[in-house]
Amino acid sequence: MFHSEESPRRAFLRSCAAAAAGLIASGPLSRAEQLLAATGPEDPEVPNEEVARILKRISGGRPIRRGHVSLDMPLVAEDGRVVPVIIETDLPMTAEDYVKAIHLIVDHNPDAHLAAFHLTPALGRVSISTRIKMKRTTWVRAILETSSGQVWAGYSRVLVTLNGCG
Amino acid sequence: MMAHNLGEARIRVPDRIQRGDLILVHSIISHPMDTGFFRDAEGDPIPAYFIKLVVVTYGGSEVARFEWTSGISRDPVVTFTLKADKEGLLTMVWTDNKGAAFRQSVNIGFASV
Numbered sequence: 001m002f003h004s005e006e007s008p009r010r011a012f013l014r015s016c017a018a019a020a021a022g023l024i025a026s027g028p029l030s031r032a033e034q035l036l037a038a039t040g041p042e043d044p045e046v047p048n049e050e051v052a053r054i055l056k057r058i059s060g061g062r063p064i065r066r067g068h069v070s071l072d073m074p075l076v077a078e079d080g081r082v083v084p085v086i087i088e089t090d091l092p093m094t095a096e097d098y099v100k101a102i103h104l105i106v107d108h109n110p111d112a113h114l115a116a117f118h119l120t121p122a123l124g125r126v127s128i129s130t131r132i133k134m135k136r137t138t139w140v141r142a143i144l145e146t147s148s149g150q151v152w153a154g155y156s157r158v159l160v161t162l163n164g165c166g
Numbered sequence: 167m168m169a170h171n172l173g174e175a176r177i178r179v180p181d182r183i184q185r186g187d188l189i190l191v192h193s194i195i196s197h198p199m200d201t202g203f204f205r206d207a208e209g210d211p212i213p214a215y216f217i218k219l220v221v222v223t224y225g226g227s228e229v230a231r232f233e234w235t236s237g238i239s240r241d242p243v244v245t246f247t248l249k250a251d252k253e254g255l256l257t258m259v260w261t262d263n264k265g266a267a268f269r270q271s272v273n274i275g276f277a278s279v
Contacts, residue, residue, distance in 0.1 A: 116233040118231040
C-alpha cells in the first residue's frame with residue numbers, strides 16, 4: 001500500500017548529498033534563501049517570503065530533509081477545485097517515535113499553508129488522503145515532523161488547467 | 167453531493183474488524199468551504215465559510231486533530247488509518263469558522279471469529 005518513489009536508503013543518501021552540496025555552495029543568497037538556508041539545492045525553490053515564513057515556522061531552524069514522505073498527486077489537475085492528495089510515510093508510528101504532524105503547503109495558493117494534520121501513535125501508520133483546491137500550476141509540499149524532532153519533506157509539482165480558487 | 171444538508175456527515179469503517187487490525191477510516195461532511203474570493207450572481211462577495219478544525223477521538227482519547235483552511239475542497243473528505251486495538255466509539259467533530267460544530271460517531275466493535 002505504501003508507494004514510495006525511492007527507498008529510505010536512497011532518500012537518505014540523497015539527503016546526505018544535498019547536505020554536502022549545501023555546505024560547499026556559497027555566494028550571495030536571496031532574502032528567501034537566507035530565510036530558508038535549511039533546504040537542499042535539489043528541493044523546489046522557495047517562491048516568496050510567505051512560503052519562506054511558513055517553512056521557517058514549521059522547521060524552527062531544523063533542516064528540512066527530502067525523503068520518507070510520499071506525496072501522491074496527479075501530474076495534471078484538470079479541475080483546480082478538486083485535486084486529490086495522498087500522503088504516506090515509512091516512518092514508525094510507535095509510542096517512542098512517531099509522526100506528530102504533517103503540513104500541506106501549496107506554494108502559489110492565496111492561503112499557502114493549506115492544512116496541518118496532527119497525529120498520534122494510535123493511528124498505527126500514516127496514510128492520509130483528502131481533496132484540495134489549487135489556484136495554478138505550482139509545487140506542493142508535504143512537511144512531516146516527528147516526535148524526535150526530525151523534519152522530512154516530499155514534493156509534487158501539479159499542472160493546473162482550471163483555477164480552483166477564484 | 168450532499169450540498170443541501172449543511173453539516174451532514176458520514177464515517178465509514180470496514181464491516182468486519184478484528185483486534186489489532188489497521189483499518190482505513192473514510193469520512194465526508196457537507197460544507198460549502200467558501201474561500202471568500204468569489205462573488206454571487208448579484209456581484210456581492212461571498213464571505214469565507216469553511217471547516218477549520220476536525221478532532222478525532224477513539225474510546226474517549228483524542229487520536230488526531232486536523233487544522234484546515236478554505237483550501238480543502240467543498241464537501242470535505244478525509245481518509246486516515248487507525249489501529250483498532252479496543253472496542254469503542256470513533257467520533258469526529260468538525261468545527262467551522264462561524265463556530266458551528268458537527269459531530270458524527272461510528273462504533274468500532276470486533277467480529278467474533
